[in-house]
Amino acid sequence: MNPQRRALLRAGSLAAALPLAAGAGSAAAASAALAPPLPPLPAVPAGTTPEVLASNQAYWQAVAAQYDTTDAIVQLDNAYWGAMARPVLRHYEQQLAMVNRDNAWYARMRFPADFEAARAAAARALGVASDEIVLTRGATEALQVLIAGYNRLRPGDTVLYADIDYDNMITVTRWLQQRRGVQVVSIAMPEPFAHDNVVAAYVAAMESQPTLKLMLLTHVNHRNGMVLPVAEISRLARARGIDVIVDTAHGFGQLDMTIPDLQADFAGINLHKWIGAPVGVGAAYVKRGRLADIDPYLGEKAGDDIRTRVHTGTVNFAAYLSLPTALDLHAQIGVANKQARLRLLRNRWVEAARGIDGIEVLASGDPRLTSAIASFRLRGKTSVADSYALSKKLVQQHGIFAVPRDGLASGACVRVTPGIFTPESHMDRLVDALRKVARG
Numbered sequence: 001m002n003p004q005r006r007a008l009l010r011a012g013s014l015a016a017a018l019p020l021a022a023g024a025g026s027a028a029a030a031s032a033a034l035a036p037p038l039p040p041l042p043a044v045p046a047g048t049t050p051e052v053l054a055s056n057q058a059y060w061q062a063v064a065a066q067y068d069t070t071d072a073i074v075q076l077d078n079a080y081w082g083a084m085a086r087p088v089l090r091h092y093e094q095q096l097a098m099v100n101r102d103n104a105w106y107a108r109m110r111f112p113a114d115f116e117a118a119r120a121a122a123a124r125a126l127g128v129a130s131d132e133i134v135l136t137r138g139a140t141e142a143l144q145v146l147i148a149g150y151n152r153l154r155p156g157d158t159v160l161y162a163d164i165d166y167d168n169m170i171t172v173t174r175w176l177q178q179r180r181g182v183q184v185v186s187i188a189m190p191e192p193f194a195h196d197n198v199v200a201a202y203v204a205a206m207e208s209q210p211t212l213k214l215m216l217l218t219h220v221n222h223r224n225g226m227v228l229p230v231a232e233i234s235r236l237a238r239a240r241g242i243d244v245i246v247d248t249a250h251g252f253g254q255l256d257m258t259i260p261d262l263q264a265d266f267a268g269i270n271l272h273k274w275i276g277a278p279v280g281v282g283a284a285y286v287k288r289g290r291l292a293d294i295d296p297y298l299g300e301k302a303g304d305d306i307r308t309r310v311h312t313g314t315v316n317f318a319a320y321l322s323l324p325t326a327l328d329l330h331a332q333i334g335v336a337n338k339q340a341r342l343r344l345l346r347n348r349w350v351e352a353a354r355g356i357d358g359i360e361v362l363a364s365g366d367p368r369l370t371s372a373i374a375s376f377r378l379r380g381k382t383s384v385a386d387s388y389a390l391s392k393k394l395v396q397q398h399g400i401f402a403v404p405r406d407g408l409a410s411g412a413c414v415r416v417t418p419g420i421f422t423p424e425s426h427m428d429r430l431v432d433a434l435r436k437v438a439r440g
């Protein structure tokens with residue numbers, strides 16, 4: 001049995017066996033205070049669509065007022081991780097202080113139940129059952145466990161990834177060659193990308209690789225932000241007996257979807273990006289009935305509890321304790337409203353930048369493929385050095401931070417990601433800067 005699980009069970013039985021002393025109220029109170037009430041947001045008239053709300057300045061200023069943001073720079077790299085809103089930060093600080101004070105007395109006696117409550121809250125938001133997810137420290141831990149643990153591969157089978165996938169997930173997928181004796185192949189996404197040519201690229205790969213058994217699919221990639229038609233590709237794969245592992249590090253929380261919408265049996269999820277939980281919170285999803293296809297964690301005993309697939313050791317207790325608060329705020333704003341607001345901010349710069357001579361925008365005009373993230377480069381400047389120079393120029397000459405990204409088959413680029421607290425004026429500053437940068 002996973003030592004973490006064993007420890008939790010032991011702690012659970014400890015909690016059952018030991019009576020709480022009268023003076024033990026602090027830990028008990030902390031458990032009860034899992035999700036404090038949130039400050040109200042302006043009322044939205046009934047029937048207001050997310051698209052209409054997206055340009056309601058007063059509403060989004062009220063949302064932005066829940067966040068501490070910096071004046072030092074125009075911060076357009078909100079894809080790294082998601083800033084916590086102030087109520088989440090405050091709750092996190094309180095939980096951190098409580099855990100630090102009550103120490104093992106809290107961790108052994110109360111944390112197991114609170115950790116379960118956090119898992120249940122995450123499962124509800126993800127649209128799955130609690131026993132289909134295990135909380136992790138992020139999408140990396142979740143996906144490493146799923147890719148490395150997927151045990152239906154046999155020597156001679158083929159595994160596929162694409163140029164848009166995340167660097168470390170590509171590394172783990174390539175490692176399957178040594179670990180499982182499989183052939184690992186990659187494809188490049190077409191550019192410019194559109195719904196049909198992207199699906200066609202995966203279909204062509206499935207048809208040209210008769211031994212293909214597993215594909216890594218990145219729902220929203222971190223290079224150009226394209227939303228992959230995951231459900232469609234998953235269905236086509238399933239019909240051919242091919243499994244998919246979905247990296248939805250950037251999908252869940254910013255797109256109006258839940259995990260079953262992906263039509264996939266395995267997914268790695270981040271909760272510290274677009275949900276805004278403290279850094280160190282993610283989840284792995286395995287559909288009921290598929291757990292046996294993922295190895296227990298590094299020599300742990302096989303079991304039918306998904307928690308035997310991850311062994312994190314001692315965790316950042318307070319981060320998980322604040323997860324329900326972050327999920328409550330996410331629900332209060334509404335994911336469809338978040339998605340529409342992020343799309344408005346993204347379209348504001350993408351559409352203006354398309355008209356600038358010398359700027360190549362890496363973004364689809366198809367709303368189905370649109371996320372908060374999009375990228376650009378100076379036309380013809382595709383090297384990694386070019387993208388670093390461009391990012392540096394934006395910082396030094398225009399006070400704008402957007403991160404260089406490489407790995408696309410078409411070359412390196414600079415990535416732009418607003419957050420839900422980003423004002424329109426920041427996107428306009430970027431467009432002004434791009435006009436100047438394009439002139440040289």
Ligand SMILES: Cc1ncc(COP(=O)(O)O)c(C=O)c1O
Binds near residue numbers: 079141221222
């Ligand atoms: C597409 C994608 N997958 C996985 C990850 C890994 O997420 P984390 O570092 O939070 O575990 C990231 C991180 O940015 C990502 O962009």
